[in-house]
Amino acid sequence: MTWDLAQAQKGGYDTFMRKEIDEQPAAIRDALVGRVTAGGRLVLDDLRISDDVLREVTKVFVVACGTAFHSGMVAKYAIEHWTRLPVEIEIASEFRYRDPVLGPDTLTIAVSQSGETIDTLEAARHAKRQGSLVLAVTNTLGSSLAREADGAIYMHAGPEIGVAATKTFAAQMISQYLVGLYLGQVRGSMFPQEIADFLERMDELPAKVERAIGLERACLALAERFHEARDFLFIGRHTGYPAALEGALKLKEISYIHAEGFPAAELKHGPIAMVEQGVPVVAVATQCHVYPKILSNIQEVRARGAEVIAVATEGDTEIRKVAQHVLEVPDTPELLSPVVVTVPLQLLAYHIARLRGCDVDQPRNLAKSVTVE
Secondary structure, eight states, X not given: OOSOGGGGSOTTOSXXXXXXXXXHHHHHHHHHTXXXXXTSOBOOTTOOSOHHHHHTOOXXXXXXXXXXXXXXXXXXXXHHHHHOOOEEEEEHHHHTTSOOOOOTTEEEEEXXXXXXXXXXXXXXXXXXXXXXXXXXXXXSTTOHHHHHSSEEEEOOOOOOOSSSOSHHHHHHHXXXXXXXXXXXXXXXXXOXXXXXXXXXXXXXXXXXXXXXXXXXXXXXXXXXXXXXXXXXXXXXXXXXXXXXXXXXXXXXXXXXXXXXXXXXXXXXXXXXXXXXXXXXXXXXXXXXXXXXXXXXXHHHHHTTXXXXXEEEETTOSSGGGTOSEEEEEOOOOGGGHHHHHHHHHHHHHHHHHHHTTOOSSSOTTOOSSOOOO
16 A cells, blocks of 8 residues: 555544645655656656557557546547647447557557546557556556556555545546656657657646635625536537536536536537526636637526536636636646646535435445446
8 A cells, every 4th residue: 555544534623535635745745756867757656558569559549438538538639738648538438349449559548547447447458468568557456457557657646535536537647647758758759858848837837726725705605596407518628528427417417417528629529508597507617728619608508597617727717707706726737637627526516416415425326436337
């Protein structure tokens, strides 16, 4: 074990989930510690796959379930941008049944907090049988996934007792960013200064997440207003899309309210039919290269009676012209923004669930580690 008993106790908090939301800055720091040499080069000691082999990779697959799948969606944006390698992200339970094209020149990244998630474990085994390199991203030393993979990246997030993932979602994203940067380093697709600059931006994340946790009072006020809603829609574009999916998942799994996440532009292809007067729509609308597009999508739902809760960048004046409620988070680079954006979404879901009298640590019908198909 790399943690002690005190870390697995509530420490004065009412719930493990609330404690683990507060532990996210520390989890991010621990995921980053020891990854950079004095000379500024990125090192991943547990990787166990040689640089020469990684240079021959022509395609990357990411397989995961639930929250881990959403972290993989974020990784897809980053890895493709940094390496120009095509990346496919797949729900692990479907991966081995669709006959994916795998081989020695493919890298399969299998993401599982416990390292025992059966669907992810079987997907990794299938990839390995087909000759693919397998890299485990896990929080658990000596887990089945870590033992069977060719290499591993350990998240070092400490124990997460609450069933709904919070701090491990942040640590999963950080770990996969490191994988993407390392691929960029060994393949020469990024300059050393580019990598150093991005690592510097990642070092700023714990402080930014701390500030996002400071939105709790505003999140509680919104929860008091909307905790009796029947439906929620979450929308986002680019990296805001997986953040929206994660926000919807958090709300539905701990409060039992029907919630769905969509790419914002997809609304007019069907889901906008669900929008009626008073329906809450949560929009991830931080500054990014598609920011004008998400403003347009917010206007579309506002015109149909939605109450919009926007997660926006601090100091944004435009967003208040189109959204009734705004949660401002620190300005963060586009690829890193889901790490910060999901914090108020977690807090909103947490307080809605508590107001509805739900057990946020052990939601009905769910288990922390899914070990059966």
